[in-house]
């Protein structure tokens with residue numbers, strides 16, 4: 440089941456890439472494995488998945504302790520509380536959910552203690568829903584520059600979570616918005632030349648996200664159900 444699902448997700452990625460002239464090899468597929476057993480994750484890895492995403496530290500750690508799971512990269516996609524930062528820095532290769540300067544400072548502090556430079560994405564609330572985490576788009580540039588000044592944090596891009604809707608076309612504007620925000624950062628020459636990846640698109644809308652420039656897609660149900 441999981442193997443077939445992954446196959447079909449990869450085909451859908453390839454078709455979306457053909458539509459917009461992109462190279463599927465440039466798109467990172469993260470299997471979001473929250474609430475999935477180590478056995479299921481093992482099956483996904485057996486089918487070529489290299490990147491595993493979790494939204495709770497505790498659950499990720501249980502799986503990371505499982506020596507049978509050969510995960511190449513761990514992604515933290517859930518909201519991160521400052522008292523959990525130490526554990527997050529210890530175990531995740533990329534934290535997608537940095538949404539304040541304070542959180543970035545705490546990550547910087549813990550990473551410095553571990554002699555690590557922590558890769559992060561800045562989460563933006565592109566749909567401006569009150570219930571969602573993420574920076575307001577208007578606050579992005581200022582926060583970006585403050586986080587960029589931290590020595591043990593490296594900004595690798597931006598992340599957004601689109602609203603749940605029945606028709607993926609309805610979230611296209613939010614993905615487009617994230618790309619515009621990224622391109623604006625390029626225009627203002629706020630980076631040192633490194634690429635800023637866009638983490639956007641889930642099971643119901645990843646094809647639209649790819650068409651709008653997603654570099655990292657986060658897929659749970661389409662892989663595991």
Ligand SMILES: *Cc1c(COP(=O)(O)O)cnc(C)c1O
Pocket residue numbers: 471473494516517600641642643657658659660661
């Ligand atoms: C659960 C989750 C996903 C995956 O969602 P699916 O709809 O199951 O593909 C992606 N991103 C985040 C932040 C999530 O919490």
